[in-house]
Amino acid sequence: MTKPTDSRRQFLQKVALGGAFAGTFSLPVWAADKSNLAYDLPKWMTKPGKGFSNYGQPSPHEKEVIRWISANPDAQGNGVSWTPLHDLQGTITPNGLHYERHHNGVPQIDPTQHLLLIDGLVDKPLSFDVASLLRYPMISRTCFIECGGNSNSGWRSNPIQSKAGYAHGLVSNAEWTGIPLKLLLQEVGIKAEAKWVIAEAADAAALNISIPLEKLLDDAILALYQNGERLRPENGYPMRLVLPGWEGILNVKWLRQLRLTNEPAMTRDETSQYTELMPDGTARQFTFIMEAKSLITSPSLGMMLPDNPGTYQISGLAWSGRGKIARVEISADGGETWADAELHSPILDRAFTRFSLPWHWQGDYSVLQSRATDETGYVQPTRDALVQQRGQHGFFHYNAIVSWEITEQGDINHVYGI
């Protein structure tokens, strides 16, 4: 490197001085002709922006877009947090907003200390460490995971006045990447009498639940990645089950063991919980599939319609545990008349499908509803029909049509129909 000449050094010093006193006396008069645009542009265009970040965060202006936590005050790791579906668009749930259901907190698992054991009715029990599993061939699958207890306030006699996501957001949609479970089951060798698999988690509830072997051999994934990055701790790090279309509890997080058996274990979470009490006193058990459902996320409770009359883009989500969404209809008169919504690509099997429809509001009282039909022909029921069929004490698997009342003032309330 060459040493700067004296003249260049003097020039640099003058510029530095000029910078400190710009506009006062050091610059010639012609420089202050007011054609500088700094005052006409937003301030973030006239100063360098912030530097790089190792892990990006949402804008501070979006700090209200959060999971809403509902936990037991005596046991803060026992509860749920709801995805703010009403604040999101598209179909992929950001990892920091994926819903949570924990039975006793989020375990802080050291992946080098974690093993998956597959044993029971197998030819040879095998254990797998995380480093080995990362070397297996992987597939990616975009699908929803929905808690069996999602939307359970719908069973109550009075409609809950919570935002869309905070009543129906125990469902999220992500791209899960991992190992087809079939590969690992083939490796251990399945004995002919094996019919069920007892999955167990490495959390402080040691959650255990029975899963039909058939499902694990069909489309189950041992997921290691969520939306491209390794699983978040609250979503099962370092590994979890993903069972497309089946209720959340079966998608066991922090998986430590799969034991093949010939019968279900009748664990707490398949008997006292995640079963649906019917009016005759019996309970539906092993109700694995999440039925078709849809929800208008905008406009919805907590928003309002500012222009009267005005044009609004009705937008929402539909999903089905049985397959693809075939149709979503929208009603503005509480189900008297229906119009087909546009379904946005991609329309994936057992994944969120975004729908929309422009709506010209004339300022009159309206009740907005959406109704999903899946590719098997199953049609999302009205609340009356669901309650007629199941009573009001099933708690789980509530998938009825949701109604948003629009008042003449443009306010939005949750109602159970007109």
Add this chain to the structure above:
Amino acid sequence: MSTGFKLFTALLLITAFSHSYADAEYQALGKHAEQLSSQVQWHLTITPDGKGLPIGHGTAEQGRKIFALKCAGCHGPAGIGGSAEPLKGEVGSLTSEYPEKTVNSYWPYATTLFDYIRRAMPINDPFSLSANEVYALCAYLLSEDDILGKDQELNEENLPQVSMPNRDGFIAIYPDKY
């Protein structure tokens, strides 16, 4: 084998196997785990036939004291009314207008009660209870609704024989009809 030939072979494999993960070529990396699989910490699940129950015993009177000390904080001093779920009473309420799903009114198997207490309770200190303590807690809760005699000791032999009131109350939707 020349490098060129190896590369050629590798490409062939990709062509042959990339169409389906089921055919993918991969290295089986599972480690033999007979010994691991025989260890007690990998046998936490207890099935209705009693398989997995540890040797031990306890009575309702012993359980009452443990309950007051370790459970009543969340479940209420009488096993109802706390922040946690109600555990006893309400037997026969399932067809009423306000059914209550307590352990004694709803749970079909007593083995599940042992399994769940041992793995998950007390919620602030899971796996801290001895087998005898868990038997005692089960005996206490069950005896409160006369599912078990007040003086009857519970152990690994008779726990699976306990007949829960709602034993036949569940209708499996899988696999016949979803």
